[in-house]
Amino acid sequence: MKNELTVGFIGNPNCGKTTLFNAYTGAKLKVANWPGVTVEKKEGVFCYHQHNYKLVDLPGIYSLTSYTLEEKLSRRYILEGDVDVIINVVDASCLERNLFLTLQLIELGKPVVLALNMMDIVEERGMEIDLHRLPEMLGIPVVPVCARKKKGIDVLMHTVSHHQDKPIGALEHQHAKGDHCHDHHSEYPIVYSDKIEDLIDAVTERICAANKNIINHRWYALKVLEHDSEIMEELNIDFSDIVPHSLEKEIINQKYDFIEEIIAEVLMNKEKKQQMTDKIDLFLTHPIWGMPIFFGIMALIFFLTFSVGDLLAEWFSFLIDGVSSAISTGLDLISVAPWLKSLIVDGIIAGVGGILTFLPNIFILFLCLSFLEDSGYMSRVAYVMDSLMGRIGLSGRAFIPMLLGFGCTVPALMAARTLENKSDKLRTILVTPFMSCSARLPVYVLFSQMFFPKNAMLVAYSMYIIGPVVAIIAALIMWLFTGKEKKPALLIELPEYKTPNGRSIAIYVWEKVKDYLTKAGTTIFIASVILWFLLNFNFTGLCDMNESFAASIGKLLSPVMKPVGLSQWQIVVALISGIAAKEVVVSSCGVLFGIPNINSAAGIASFGAILTGMGFTGLNAFCLMLFCLLYSPCAAAIATLGREANSQKWAVFSVVYQTGIAWLVSFLVFQIGSLF
C-alpha cells in the first residue's frame, strides 16, 4: 500500500465537489450555487486511519472530451497526474445527466468511487434511489453523502482506501439491446453495439501492435473512434482505414441509452413533487419583468450597502476614534520622539484607521452578493442579460464575471475563464474592471457625504450605473474594431434554487472581511507609511509638506489633471497611490490632509472645509469619483489581468486605456458642468 493516496474529485459543475473538499480538508474555499465557481485545481491533505490522502479539487466538467479548457485540464490531470482513485461526485437529484461523466470516468480505467451527493434533496423531493442496484449496474462502489452536513464522508474515504486497486467490481447486468459475441458484459459496465465493439477491438489491436506504453486500451480506442484530436496526435497512428469518420455521436447516444436503462431501474418516484424552482423562475426569468427585477435586486443591494452600512459605520467610527485618541495619549505619556508620533498618528492611524471605518459597508455588500451567488440566481442573470449582451457581441454568460466585479475585480477576472471563445474572454476581461468594485466604495461614501449631504446615496448610485454603461460601450467599440465577430451562443445550466447555506455564506463573507483587514494591515499600512515619508522628506531631509517629494510629484502632474478638475497636488498624489489599492485613495487623503478619522462626522467636516478652501466644489468631487471609478485597475487586478489574458501586453493596455477613458469622461463632465 502506498503511503500517500492521491484522490481526485471530479464531477459536473455545481454538484458539490468543493463543499466535499472543504468538509475533508477544513479548507475554506469559496462555494456557491452556480456552475463554474471553481476554476483552479486545489490540493489539500487529509489523514484517515493513519493514512495520508492528498485530495485534489478539480473544476467541474460535463464530459471528458477535449472541447473546453477545463475539460482538457481535468482530463490531462487524471491521465498524466498520479491520481490513484477518482471520487466522482454526483448530484443525486440530477442523476441522469451526471451519470454520463461517470461512464466516461469508468472507461478511463482508474478506480472510481461514486459519491452520491445531495441525498437530502432527493429525499425532500420524495424520490428514492436503489443503492443496491446502482453499483451492480456500474461495477463501482456507490456511497451516499451529504457534503453540506458532512454526512457519509468517513464511509466514502473508507471505500476509497479499500477500492484503490480494483477498477471494476462485480457486474450483474445484461444490456437490453445488442447481443455482442464477446464476453464483455462481465468486464465493462457499458457495452456498445456490435459495430462499435468490433471497431474497438480492431483499434485496440493496432494500438497494441504499435507497442505504445498504454494501459487503458479501451479508453484510447474509444477516443480514436471519436476522432479526439489530442489522443489522435498522441498516438500518431493512422486509423483512417478502420474509422474513416467520427463515431462520437453514436457513442454518446449509446451511453445515454444505457443511462436510461439505469434510471429506469434505480430511480423511483421521479419528479413526483411540484418543484419550487419552477415557481420562482416564473418571476425571476419572466420575459418582460426579468430584467427590471434584476435591476431592482441590484438597487436593493446597494441601498442596503449604503444605508445599513453607514449606520453601522457610525458606531464603528466611535470605536476607532476611541482607540486612536488612546494611542495618541499613550504616545504622549511615554514621550516618544515627535517624528515617530507623527508617523504613527498622521501616517498609520490616519491611513489604516480611516479605512477600517468602511468595513461595515463592505461587509453588507459581500453579504448581499453571497446571497445572490448561493441562491442559484447567478445563472439566471446570464439568461436575463443575454439579449442585452448580444447587442455588444457577447453571450449572457459574460455578464457573470462583470457582476462579480461589483465585489472584487480579481476573482471576477478569474471567473471569465469559463468563457470558451478567446476573443470574448479577452473583451470581458478588459471591461470587467469598469464595474465598481468594493474597494472604490469608500471613495464614494466619503465624497458623496461630504459634498452632496442630501443626495449622497443618489450620487453614489450613479457610479454603479456609469460603470456598467462605460463597460458596455467599451465592449461595443472593441467588438466593432474586431470586425463584429459572431456572438457566441448562450449555454448555461440553471441550478435549482436553494435556501442560501449559512456556512457557505459565513465562509464567503469572512474571507472577504479577512481580505479587507489584511489589506488594511499590509497594502494600506505600507502605502500610508511610504506616503508619510514622501510627504515629510525631500533631498534635504525633514521638510515642509509643500516642498516634499510627494508635493513635487503631484505638482508635476497637476497641469494634466487641471482640465478634469483635479488640479490639487494632494489629490493627484492620492490618485497615484490608489493604484496600489483603490481604498488607498481615501487612506492617502487622511494622511495628506492630516485627518485622523476621515469617515467620522468630524473628519468629514474638517476635510470638507479644507477642500472647499482649496476651491474644490461638488463638481470636482463628482469628477474625482468618476476618475476613481474608471482609471487604472489596482495592482492586484493588473497582475491578474495579465495572467488571465496570457500576456502582459494587455495588462499595460488596460492601465493606459482605462486611465485615458477616465480622463476623457471626467474631462467632459467637468467642462460641461463648469458651463452652468
Added chain:
Amino acid sequence: MTLFEAQPGKKYLVKKLDMEEKIERRLEALGLTENSMIELLSCKRGGAMIVKIRGTRFALGKEICQAIYLWGDNNEK
C-alpha cells in the same frame, strides 16, 4: 419545426441537431440526444430559452434554439 418555434410549457422529442459540431457534441453530452425529451419552460423576446433536458434546466441562446429540430407536438401524439 425548431425549438425556436415551440410553445412554452410543452414537451417535445428531438429530431436532430444541426449546428457547429463542437456545440452539437456538447449538447449531446448534456443529454440532448436524438429522440430524447426536451421541455420548453420559458422564452423571451431576445430569443434565449429555458429548457429542461433529462431533469436539468438549461438556458440556451437563440442561435442554438434555431438549430434544434423537433418532431411535432408531443402532447398531440
